[in-house]
């Protein structure tokens with residue numbers, strides 16, 4: 001039974017039935033809600049924070065969340081700015097879960113405490129993405145394992161599925177491989193991805209040498225094919241390689257339709273880079289469907305969550321098929337783990353990683369990816 005459970009977990013990330021439902025109808029799959037514009041950090045590549053703006057109120061956020069649900073949206077990703085600086089973040093998670101959303105939160109992790117992780121878990125948070133760019137902080141980004149490693153222990157017995165995502169640019173590239181290894185060696189699904197441009201198509205930081213970047217992406221494709229927990233699809237890795245090579249990719253952007261963003265002022269945004277002045281309260285399903293079209297900003301687009309959903313909608317069998325094959329490669333190791341006696345497990349869990357930390361919850365299960373499904377409480 002335990003073995004079947006573990007095998008099921010290797011596939012649970014891609015909840016095919018649930019995602020499939022949204023592949024067949026006209027309703028949205030996911031909304032990313034900016035719960036605040038404020039942030040406690042200042043990453044040099046980022047254009048998504050603004051400390052001159054106040055937090056939106058809990059009342060307003062709940063009103064927008066209800067509307068997002070009424071549109072039929074299945075998943076909500078709480079983003080920012082830094083979501084953990086919002087004073088009502090735990091209530092917001094609870095509210096999303098009460099409405100039946102599959103709920104995730106993306107954070108720089110600096111404000112995480114053991115108590116807050118427990119509160120978020122109790123509120124029903126299913127997925128947490130912690131952003132980690134380097135092993136040690138730099139003037140470009142302070143998001144490093146130096147801060148995050150000691151906090152991984154908070155997730156050891158947590159039901160929250162943790163995954164790690166890093167940004168690759170010239171500053172981080174020398175450490176990107178170590179970031180990937182550090183996450184994967186603890187059994188945490190981990191992804192590092194190319195820095196993207198700002199809404200005016202400018203890169204805020206040096207992107208790094210193209211050939212080296214390409215070699216690194218190639219190595220991730222190889223590892224993904226061998227079943228390692230690289231937390232993105234092969235389709236997105238191939239897409240990033242095409243970006244580096246300047247190759248044209250044929251796809252139709254579903255941002256503003258299958259996934260959309262809501263700003264911390266309640267405005268409907270097509271994606272993090274393309275904004276509108278329309279208020280979310282005025283948006284209809286027809287408005288969403290009108291965004292199902294090729295867009296002039298597609299060439300070079302770095303909004304990977306949108307590209308990922310678009311590739312899935314465009315070629316569901318191909319994209320899901322490869323993911324299923326990659327995850328199936330993990331099954332032999334699931335067998336080995338299940339055959340390990342409890343005594344062995346106890347010994348293993350007492351063994352710490354070289355830097356003194358233990359494996360966390362991801363060590364025995366594969367967490368859902370940002371574009372994956374998690375079980376929903378209510379049907380929409």
Ligand SMILES: C[S@@+](CC[C@H](N)C(=O)[O-])C[C@H]1O[C@@H](n2cnc3c(N)ncnc32)[C@H](O)[C@@H]1O
Pocket residue numbers: 039045046047048079080081082083106107108129130131165166167193194195196197198
């Ligand atoms: C805008 S942040 C908000 C949540 C939180 N403050 C954090 O850093 O995780 C969401 C994600 O976008 C990533 N990001 C921000 N600017 C980016 C850029 N120019 N290129 C690639 N990723 C970027 C961050 O690293 C983070 O993983």
Ligand code: SF4
Pocket residue numbers: 039040041042043046047048049080081082108
């Ligand atoms: S922590 Fe997140 S929101 Fe804040 S500056 Fe960095 S990427 Fe942007």
Ligand code: SF4
Pocket residue numbers: 253254255270271272273274295297298299301302303306307
């Ligand atoms: S192509 Fe990219 S930038 Fe343009 S709307 Fe789609 S996701 Fe946004």
